[in-house]
Amino acid sequence: xxxxxxxxxxxxxxxxxxxxxxxxxxxxxxxxxxxxxxxxxxxxxxxxxxxxxxxxxxxxxxxxxxxxxxxxxxxxxxxxxxxxxxxxxxxxxxxxxxxxxxxxxxxxxxxxxxxxxxxxxxxxxxxxxxxxxxxxxxxxxxxxxxxxxxxxxxxxxxxxxxxxxxxxxxxxxxxxxxxxxxxxxxxxxxxxxxxxxxxxxxxxxxxxxxxxxxxxxxxxxxxxxxxxxxxxxxxxxxxxxxxxxxxxxxxxxxxxxxxxxxxxxxxxxxxxxxxxxxxxxxxxxxxxxxxxxxxxxxxxxxxxxxxxxxxxxxxxxxxxxxxxxxxxxxxxxxxxxxxxxxxxxxxxxxxxxxxxxxxxxxxxxxxxxxxxxxxxxxxxxxxxxxxxxxxxxxx
Amino acid sequence: xxxxxxxxxxxxxxxxxxxxxxxxxxxxxxxxxxxxxxxxxxxxxxxxxxxxxxxxxxxxxxxxxxxxxxxxxxxxxxxxxxxxxxxxxxxxxxxxxxxxxxxxxxxxxxxxxxxxxxxxxxxxxxxxxxxxxxxxxxxxxxxxxxxxxxxxxxxxxxxxxxxxxxxxxxxxxxxxxxxxxxxxxxxxxxxxxxxxxxxxxxxxxxxxxxxxxxxxxxxxxxxxxxxxxxxxxxxxxxxxxxxxxxxxxxxxxxxxxxxxxxxxxxxxxxxxxxxxxxxxxxxxxxxxxxxxxxxxxxxxxxxxxxxxxxxxxxxxxxxxxxxxxxxxxxxxxxxxxxxxxxxxxxxxxxxxxxxxxxxxxxxxxxxxxxxxxxxxxxxxxxxxxxxxxxxxxxxxxxxxxxxxxxxxxxxxxxxxxxxxxxxxxxxxxxxxx
Numbered sequence: 001x002x003x004x005x006x007x008x009x010x011x012x013x014x015x016x017x018x019x020x021x022x023x024x025x026x027x028x029x030x031x032x033x034x035x036x037x038x039x040x041x042x043x044x045x046x047x048x049x050x051x052x053x054x055x056x057x058x059x060x061x062x063x064x065x066x067x068x069x070x071x072x073x074x075x076x077x078x079x080x081x082x083x084x085x086x087x088x089x090x091x092x093x094x095x096x097x098x099x100x101x102x103x104x105x106x107x108x109x110x111x112x113x114x115x116x117x118x119x120x121x122x123x124x125x126x127x128x129x130x131x132x133x134x135x136x137x138x139x140x141x142x143x144x145x146x147x148x149x150x151x152x153x154x155x156x157x158x159x160x161x162x163x164x165x166x167x168x169x170x171x172x173x174x175x176x177x178x179x180x181x182x183x184x185x186x187x188x189x190x191x192x193x194x195x196x197x198x199x200x201x202x203x204x205x206x207x208x209x210x211x212x213x214x215x216x217x218x219x220x221x222x223x224x225x226x227x228x229x230x231x232x233x234x235x236x237x238x239x240x241x242x243x244x245x246x247x248x249x250x251x252x253x254x255x256x257x258x259x260x261x262x263x264x265x266x267x268x269x270x271x272x273x274x275x276x277x278x279x280x281x282x283x284x285x286x287x288x289x290x291x292x293x294x295x296x297x298x299x300x301x302x303x304x305x306x307x308x309x310x311x312x313x314x315x316x317x318x319x320x321x322x323x324x325x326x327x328x329x330x331x332x333x334x335x336x337x338x339x340x341x342x343x344x345x346x347x348x349x350x351x352x353x354x355x356x357x358x359x360x361x362x363x364x365x366x367x368x369x370x371x372x373x374x375x376x377x378x379x380x381x382x383x384x385x386x387x388x389x390x391x392x393x394x395x
Numbered sequence: 396x397x398x399x400x401x402x403x404x405x406x407x408x409x410x411x412x413x414x415x416x417x418x419x420x421x422x423x424x425x426x427x428x429x430x431x432x433x434x435x436x437x438x439x440x441x442x443x444x445x446x447x448x449x450x451x452x453x454x455x456x457x458x459x460x461x462x463x464x465x466x467x468x469x470x471x472x473x474x475x476x477x478x479x480x481x482x483x484x485x486x487x488x489x490x491x492x493x494x495x496x497x498x499x500x501x502x503x504x505x506x507x508x509x510x511x512x513x514x515x516x517x518x519x520x521x522x523x524x525x526x527x528x529x530x531x532x533x534x535x536x537x538x539x540x541x542x543x544x545x546x547x548x549x550x551x552x553x554x555x556x557x558x559x560x561x562x563x564x565x566x567x568x569x570x571x572x573x574x575x576x577x578x579x580x581x582x583x584x585x586x587x588x589x590x591x592x593x594x595x596x597x598x599x600x601x602x603x604x605x606x607x608x609x610x611x612x613x614x615x616x617x618x619x620x621x622x623x624x625x626x627x628x629x630x631x632x633x634x635x636x637x638x639x640x641x642x643x644x645x646x647x648x649x650x651x652x653x654x655x656x657x658x659x660x661x662x663x664x665x666x667x668x669x670x671x672x673x674x675x676x677x678x679x680x681x682x683x684x685x686x687x688x689x690x691x692x693x694x695x696x697x698x699x700x701x702x703x704x705x706x707x708x709x710x711x712x713x714x715x716x717x718x719x720x721x722x723x724x725x726x727x728x729x730x731x732x733x734x735x736x737x738x739x740x741x742x743x744x745x746x747x748x749x750x751x752x753x754x755x756x757x758x759x760x761x762x763x764x765x766x767x768x769x770x771x772x773x774x775x776x777x778x779x780x781x782x783x784x785x786x787x788x789x790x791x792x793x794x795x796x797x798x799x800x801x802x803x804x805x806x807x808x809x810x811x812x813x814x815x816x817x818x819x820x821x822x823x824x825x826x827x828x
Contacts, residue, residue: 044540067685092697096680100578102522102557107529107538113618114529114538121526121614125439129618137619138685138815142521142557142578147816150680156694159680159818160586163519163578164558170575177593183677183701198540199553260573270571379558 007258007279009390010176010244011251013186014086015334016078017240019321020053023078029338032346033365037320039219039234044198048205050213051222052196053236053322064148067138072100072145074239075192079149082241083188093185095157097175098146099167101193101326109136149190157184164260165379167191168240168329169387172257175244187244193325194237201235210235211292224350225290225316226297226361233292236322240330253337256281256388257329269303275386276307276374283308283388285345285373286359287332290316291323298357300376305358308374313345313366314359320349329385332375337389340373400592400603401662401669401827404502404655406465406494407767408608410446410648410754413461413493415501418764419771422779425799427753429632429646434486435614442626444634445612446648446755453489462567465496468506473567482555482563485523487760490651491560491608492567498604499568502655503667506569513655514572514600516590517561518583518607520759522554524615529553560608564653568604578759581719582678582814583607584652585762585822589676591656601658607763608651620647625723633783635756637720637749638727638795640788645721648755652763659828669827671773674708674807677701681817687725688813692733695819699737699809702821706807710738713745713823714805715778716793717765719813720749721756728790730811735793746803748796752782762812762820769808769824776804 017023020038021031038053059073068076075098088094113128138144143161150159158178162170168191175187195204204210211222211232223229245251258278272289286304291297304314317335318324324331339346347362348354354361372390407414410428411421421428429444433451437443455478462470473492477483504510532539556562558576565574577583577590584607591605611620620626627634627644635646662669677698683689703710719730734742750768757764768779778801785797805826812820 047540090682092679092694100557102554107553110524110615111537113615114526114533117526117530120436122436123439124436124526124614125441125618125621129440129614130622132618132622134622134624137623140521140619141580141815143580143814143816143818144685146579147680147818148685150682150817151684154682156680156682156697158678159579160577160590160678161579161818162576164556164561164576167576167578174590177597181593198538202540202553258573260575274571 007256008180009247009254009256010179011247011249012242012253012255012337013245013251014082014243016081017331017334018055018074018078019238019331020055020236021321023057025334025338029335029342032317032320033344035347035349037220037349038322039222041219047201048212049201049210049235050217051211051219051234053234054196055237066135067148068145069139071192071194071237071239075145075190076149078239079188079190079241082243083153086243088186090154092156094155095175095178095184095187096146096150096155096159097171097187097189098161099171099191099326100142100161100163102163109133155188165325166260166377166385167326169257169377169385170259172329172387173259176257179244179246189244189330190241191327191330192239193327195235195323195325196237204235208232224319224348225292226348226354228294228355230292230294230297234322236324238324238327238331240327240334242330242333254390255333258386260385269299271384272300272303272376273307275384279386279388281388283372283374284312284370286312286314287336287373287375288314288316289376289378290318294355301357301359310358312359314361315345316348317346328377329375329387333387333389336373336375337391340371340391343367398595398598398658400595400656400673401659402654402656402671402770403662403667403669404498405670405767405770406497406501406653407764408448408490408493409650409764410448412449414497418767422750422768422771423777423800425780427632427782429634429755432612434612437617440617441621441628442617443630444646446646447612448490448649453483453486455483458489461493462496466500467496467567469567469569473563477563482559484525485555486610486649487520487608488560488563490610491564494606494651494653495564495568495604498653498655504655510602511569512572513570513602513604514594515561515565515570515574516577516587516603516605518577518587518759518763519557519560520609520611522557523613524554526614579818580814581758581761582812582818582820583759585810585812585820586678588654588673588766589820589822592673592676595656595658601661603656604653605656606653607760609757609759610649611647611758612649617647635722635752636783637722637752637781638788638791639784640786642722642724642727644723646755648757650757650764651760652767671770671824671827674825675702675706675823678820683817685816688729689817690729692729692736694817695733695813696736698819698821699733702823706823708807710741712807713809715772715808716745716747717769717808717810718747718749719811720751722751731791731793742793744794746778746796746801747793748779748781750779752784765810766822769810772805772808773824773826776802778803
């Protein structure tokens with residue numbers, strides 16, 4: 001193989017986000033550094049999944065509500081905020097790259113269609129499907145927020161929507177490719193996802209991918225990732241947006257991203273190691289995928305240590321924010337860059353007794369002079385996205 | 396950094412049947428594969444016809460056998476868990492597997508580490524929701540999600556994950572390279588191939604398996620599109636009449652097209668036959684409206700112009716245009732204006748056709764299967780016709796080919812794909828050297 005190892009960087013010009021710990025980037029970093037956890041009891045007691053990390057804020061009222069779901073609106077509004085902060089102009093040289101986790105259908109919209117259906121599907125249209133809203137299909141299209149955002153801003157350059165658990169990293173990588181090809185001058189990257197839809201919570205609970213706790217157990221007592229007693233992650237949700245410009249321009253940070261390394265015939269650690277290697281840039285701080293199961297976490301630690309050395313620091317912002325699906329990589333790019341600029345690495349929220357193993361795992365915020373960090377995101381099974389951020393000179 | 400991307404393998408699942416030969420032969424015969432929906436009871440739906448792959452039921456054993464016939468050695472290991480989990484109810488998963496296996500074998504790739512390091516870039520449509528999974532938890536006018544754990548449902552419940560088809564293809568081929576899912580609606584397939592060519596050109600990958608798979612031929616897909624008013628109300632095989640004065644909507648189709656794209660030098664070195672080369676691609680966004688294309692075609696024209704520039708070609712170099720050509724009142728004239736803007740005088744001379752009248756609109760897979768039609772044009776010297784195009788529309792003033800294919804050797808083809816909300820993609824293929 002003749003793969004070019006090492007990804008050329010681009011510059012982050014502006015950012016905005018919506019997370020379970022708020023929407024102001026500085027405030028989010030402060031809360032992460034304070035070790036706060038966004039987890040709260042799942043309000044639906046019948047679910048196995050015991051805790052969730054929701055965005056509390058509701059999106060601002062929008063004329064696009066008939067076309068886009070709540071998370072799509074969060075994504076659009078974060079993107080518009082980031083683009084305004086960039087001070088850049090829209091037009092044919094502005095691209096839009098979006099990342100979505102998937103359909104995440106609002107099943108309530110379909111209740112009229114379900115009500116009188118027969119098991120054999122006979123007469124389905126007359127039995128309710130004909131009553132679904134004419135815009136139901138539009139509301140559940142994968143690229144609806146992308147399309148509306150392009151129209152709202154007048155962005156007429158390159159664009160694509162990516163889907164799946166590591167779509168955030170794919171969108172960042174796609175935007176960087178377009179910038180480096182010279183077909184656009186700026187790229188707006190927006191990612192949004194929620195793992196809190198009912199069917200997702202049911203699935204995560206049944207697979208024990210989510211922490212299931214027990215009756216009356218306080219979510220703040222959920223074992224943190226990288227502990228021997230870790231027993232599943234906290235599902236979360238987020239929207240985040242970055243404005244990227246060519247590397248020659250100054251900005252908030254430099255960014256590299258690789259999309260979707262995978263390996264079905266080999267241990268997951270190999271995928272992680274390959275993703276880090278493909279970034280081709282060093283870092284002493286890692287924001288782990290933190291699936292919160294001892295075997296998965298141990299494999300991740302081993303792979304990270306092999307790639308960056310035993311002494312690197314491994315944190316896990318998802319211990320505080322929850323697992324963020326397709327939004328993970330973009331949220332990581334923002335939180336890691338902001339933390340490096342502040343000179344403080346957030347701790348692994350709730351970490352009490354880390355499992356033995358390589359890497360330094362912070363239970364409290366740590367002052368740092370590091371200027372680079374890597375964020376890892378994984379899907380199921382084995383997909384990996386990785387982002388590398390680098391700030392100038394540190395605090 | 397400028398390696399040229401050669402297409403060395405093609406796999407197709409289309410309403411004409413399984414395999415690229417069935418697809419090419421169907422187009423070459425000027426046939427139509429749109430007909431009554433058989434995979435579910437659509438009699439009561441406003442839309443009762445579709446370009447449906449002739450597999451009303453996806454039978455796991457038959458699928459394993461078909462994949463085995465295409466040289467897939469891991470077919471059972473991949474298909475059996477999907478079948479047990481209920482995921483094969485999402486038809487595009489089987490279509491993607493079949494097309495990927497055919498393309499892999501066609502390219503002559505094997506189990507070596509270099510081949511398996513291939514990247515995978517697939518355009519995929521919406522997750523499929525399974526109405527039948529809701530029946531056990533629907534009570535009192537509401538969905539009782541907390542009643543679900545004891546319900547006798549398969550592991551894949553309520554909907555398939557959006558990337559399920561890509562994961563399955565990755566496992567089937569035993570790949571170790573990155574996987575990316577493009578979900579840019581009807582432009583997804585074209586953008587996936589453009590993405591692959593960019594990876595080759597930049598030296599990021601030596602081999603990329605790319606293309607798209609989609610099926611909306613299910614109650615929610617057909618029902619949702621019907622409520623949106625996109626399909627033709629005609630319940631006949633000629634429901635979709637691209638560029639025709641009488642056109643009144645699209646016909647929904649399903650299927651998949653997957654390509655093996657690799658660095659031309661690598662293909663040559665291993666003695667693989669290049670079928671075509673990906674010379675250039677461009678994408679833009681209309682930034683206009685959610686539900687209508689930009690009428691002046693300006694952004695679509697910019698995508699075409701960008702593809703031409705990247706290919707290093709002039710408009711007159713194009714010998715054939717495979718149009719997006721949905722057969723809807725708004726798309727077709729806007730596309731013709733885009734062609735005039737981008738190609739100038741040549742727009743009136745270059746042959747243009749749309750295969751959507753013959754096979755329907757394959758949604759996320761449309762751009763991929765239409766690129767496969769371009770491969771046919773380049774390898775068989777045969778331009779596909781426009782099924783059901785009979786009455787010229789003055790608003791569509793380009794040289795639209797009629798229903799019959801036209802024998803002609805061309806050096807370069809352009810394929811347009813325009814997705815929901817104004818996502819435009821244009822891909823230019825060239826004859827293999």
